[in-house]
Amino acid sequence: MPARGATPQVWILLGPKQGDNAQLRALAQLLTWPCTEKQLVFNRLAALPNIFLGAGLHSSKNGASLLRPPWPDLVITIGRRGVPAARWVQKQSGGRSKLVHLGRPWGPLHWFDLIVTTPQYGLPKRENVLHNSLPISSQSKLSNQCSQRSSQTQHDCRDTAVWLDRFSTLPRPWIALLSGGTSRPYVFDKETGTALGRAASAFAQAQGGSLLLTAGRRCPAVSFTALSAAIKACGCPSYIHNPHNPHESGQDNPYAAYLALADRFIVTSDSVSMAADACLSGKPVSVYELPLHYDLRMRAARWFRAQAMEKQGNFGSLIRKLYAFLVEYGLLTSTRDERIFMEMLRKNGKIATLGEEGTSPERLCSNQQELENTLARIRALFTHTG
Numbered sequence: 091m092p093a094r095g096a097t098p099q100v101w102i103l104l105g106p107k108q109g110d111n112a113q114l115r116a117l118a119q120l121l122t123w124p125c126t127e128k129q130l131v132f133n134r135l136a137a138l139p140n141i142f143l144g145a146g147l148h149s150s151k152n153g154a155s156l157l158r159p160p161w162p163d164l165v166i167t168i169g170r171r172g173v174p175a176a177r178w179v180q181k182q183s184g185g186r187s188k189l190v191h192l193g194r195p196w197g198p199l200h201w202f203d204l205i206v207t208t209p210q211y212g213l214p215k216r217e218n219v220l221h222n223s224l225p226i227s228s229q230s231k232l233s234n235q236c237s238q239r240s241s242q243t244q245h246d247c248r249d250t251a252v253w254l255d256r257f258s259t260l261p262r263p264w265i266a267l268l269s270g271g272t273s274r275p276y277v278f279d280k281e282t283g284t285a286l287g288r289a290a291s292a293f294a295q296a297q298g299g300s301l302l303l304t305a306g307r308r309c310p311a312v313s314f315t316a317l318s319a320a321i322k323a324c325g326c327p328s329y330i331h332n333p334h335n336p337h338e339s340g341q342d343n344p345y346a347a348y349l350a351l352a353d354r355f356i357v358t359s360d361s362v363s364m365a366a367d368a369c370l371s372g373k374p375v376s377v378y379e380l381p382l383h384y385d386l387r388m389r390a391a392r393w394f395r396a397q398a399m400e401k402q403g404n405f406g407s408l409i410r411k412l413y414a415f416l417v418e419y420g421l422l423t424s425t426r427d428e429r430i431f432m433e434m435l436r437k438n439g440k441i442a443t444l445g446e447e448g449t450s451p452e453r454l455c456s457n458q459q460e461l462e463n464t465l466a467r468i469r470a471l472f473t474h475t476g
Contacts, residue, residue, distance in 0.1 A: 098163035098472050100125040101179070103172035105132070108307060109363045110168045113192055117166060117226045120465060128156055136171045140197040141420050145177035153178070163472065164188050170196040177201060188471045192226060197420040203471050206464055210362060210431040212395050214414035220467055222460045223434065225363060229349060229370035230461055253347035260300040260327050263353035265293070267301050268345075268368060269317065270361035270380075271308030275388050276428075277381040278360070283313035286378055287320025289444060290356050293376070300327035302348050306361065307333055356444055362431050369440050370457065376444040377432055391422060 092098050100123050102114040118125040136149040147153035153175050161183035165176045173196055180187045188203045194211040195202060205219045206226070213219050257264060267290050272278045294301050301321060305314050311334045318330050331344050355368035355375045368375045384392065398413035400406075416422035435441045442448065 092163045092472065098123050099160075100164045100166065101128050101157075101162040102126075102166045103176055104129045105169055105171050107169060109361070110192075112228050113226045113363065114166055114168055116228050116230050117192070117464075120226075120230065120461060121468065123164070126162070130156065130172055130175060132171050139420070140170060140173045143174040145181045146174050147178055148174070150175055157182075161187055164190060164468070166190045166192070168192040173197055173201070190468055190471075194426060195420070199418045199420075201420075204467055206467075208362065208431060209434055210426050210428050212417070212427065212430070214417060216418070220464060222457070222464065224366045224369070224457045224460065226461075226464070227363065227366045227370055227457075228346070229367045230457065250347065250350055253344060253351060257302070257329060257351065260302075260329060261298055263297055263299040264351060265290070265297070265299050265301055265354050265356060266348040266352035266368075267303045267356045268348070268358070268361070268364040269303070269305035269309055269314070270358045270364060271306050271313070272310060273308055273360045275382050275384045276358075276360035277383050278309060278313050278358070280312050280316045282381060283309075283316035284320045286358070287317045288324060289378060291321050291324035291326035293356065293444060294326050295324070299353070300329070302329050302344070302352055304331040304343070304345055304348065305333050306364070308360075309333065357441075359432055360428060362428055365432065365435065365441065369435065374447070375435075375441045376447060377436075377441050378444045392427065394422065395427070 100118060100121065102118050102125060104111045104114065104127055115127075130153060131151040132149055133151050135143065138149070143149055147157070149171065150156075157175060157179055159182070161179060163186070165179050165187050167173055167176045167189070168191065173191070176189050176191075180189055189201065190204045190206065191202045192206050194207065194213070195205050199205060199213070199216055199219060202218060205213065206222060207213045207219060208222055208225050213221070215221070267286075269286065270276070270278070290301055303318065303321065305317070309317075314332065314334060318332070321328050321330070329344070349367055349371050352371070352373065354373050355371070357364045357368050357375060357377055359377050359379045365375065365377065394409075394413055394416075398406075398410045401409050413422070432441065436443070
């Protein structure tokens with residue numbers, strides 16, 4: 091714990107997934123505490139369950155050289171790979187470093203001082219688990235911090251002007267197509283890319299508009315090629331950013347510009363972070379459902395979770411306790427179900443299934459209260475007593 095009156099020092103442990111890293115950076119920016127990014131590189135041992143890896147650096151190629159004292163007051167992680175390194179840092183600090191984890195912990199819940207999670211992970215209610223409806227997002231903002239971002243705002247305005255010029259010949263509405271990719275259990279193959287391209291093009295053309303396309307790095311190159319080819323074959327006006335060749339024709343990443351300038355969005359059902367970003371833009375969002383293929387572990391976890399939620403009486407109570415025990419001790423980790431998250435947004439009128447929009451969804455402008463609660467819970471970890 092930092093000395094009384096001192097500002098906590100923060101490390102965020104970055105991994106290979108840009109979406110995860112964006113969430114860590116967004117939370118660090120909201121905290122406004124001094125923050126150091128630690129970009130970890132992992133080896134094959136990182137594929138082992140964290141319950142076996144313990145608190146160590148065996149699964150990291152560069153952890154021993156990268157993670158050195160002075161030790162931070164707070165370590166923030168996301169995903170599976172960074173957890174052993176975070177626990178090692180806490181051990182080296184003599185237990186002083188606090189651990190905050192976003193999403194699914196991939197290990198026993200008691201390893202962490204705070205877990206900030208969302209509905210798709212199905213975590214049980216515990217004192218150190220904060221359940222939010224939306225993940226921390228690049229769009230997450232606190233109203234009282236706007237004045238602290240004037241220089242960034244000016245920079246964003248200059249960037250916006252550049253993108254406005256690039257999109258100026260495209261008919262409106264501008265419909266940003268934010269495509270995820272293959273992510274267990276979602277399948278994004280060549281055929282899926284073609285089907286998505288046709289469906290999105292038909293939607294845009296029906297409104298006399300155009301598509302602004304980009305995709306995450308999980309989108310296979312062959313699938314993205316099929317997606318972009320289908321849009322071109324349909325004759326739909328478009329601006330296409332190829333994530334597999336980002337410097338093609340001098341292209342920069344337009345993701346932030348799409349969020350700022352698009353009139354509405356189409357998001358694939360595999361990406362919670364893209365859906366959250368789109369919803370927080372305050373514009374209508376449609377979701378394209380990707381095909382599903384559940385492996386044995388996910389089928390077992392889904393069955394177990396369904397039993398825990400649906401069964402009544404003494405048997406139901408026993409199943410819920412067993413499910414919570416297995417999740418709490420990191421013995422059941424394949425619990426993620428993005429459909430639960432999307433269904434929550436759909437029931438609340440925040441999104442619609444592509445082709446079933448009807449009336450425009452209610453606009454979601456802010457998750458302000460959740461952000462304030464999250465920051466308050468983290469700051470409370472450093473409250474001095476006595």
